[in-house]
Amino acid sequence: MSFGKYSKRFDFSDNGWCEGDSNCRILKSPNFDPRPKNTPIDLLVLHSISLPEGVFGGNEIENLFLNQLDTSKKIFKPLLNLKVSSHFFIRRTGSLVQFVSMQDRAWHAGESSFLGRVRCNDFSIGIELEGTDFEKFNDAQYDTLENLILSIKNFVPGVSFIASHSFIAPGRKTDPGPYFDWKRVREAIETAKKNIFLFP
DSSP states (O other), X not given: OOOTTOOOOOOBOTTSSBOSOTTEEEXXXXXXXXOOTTXXXXXXXXXEEOSSXXXXXXXXXXXXXXXXXXXXXXXXXXXXXXXXXOSEEEOTTSOEEEOSOTTEEXXXXXXXXXXTEEOGGGGEEEEEEEOOTTSOOOHHHHHHHHHHHHHHHHHSTTOOEEEEHHHHSTTTOOTTOTTOOHHXXXXXXXXXXXXXXXXX
């Protein structure tokens, strides 16, 4: 399937992992469980993350999702015993890492609700972008995100919504923050003629 100017697509195997793509690195997180039976996936949740806050380019986020973060360091002590993950992580460079199969439930949303439904992890795919609430994201990240969204839509046609973490967990979460360019993402979706509704 062609995505027009968004020609860099990601391919997925039937088990929900990136397949045959050097642009998508796989690191399997232990932090997941099966989705409830007969629960269709229709939501993408966008997050931002940095560890330590505002520091980019290290391996701490990967280590967090792999339960390998050095919590003996004072700055990471509050994260001791935290078990979290996301399906995908987009670095500042635009490189993509997958931690959990889309067929499984990653632990990214926490206490959450979307259009009257609770437990968003059950029916969503989580995408983390390396960033903060206080600065813009990079073009390379948007390029990867836009192509990832369209590739997921091709793999999971039922995906109809994209929401911020702050939308599904108001008052508890603020990411991906005010500098995230929702207009750019909307234009990419419209250019590809996909029916996906955004909830910033």
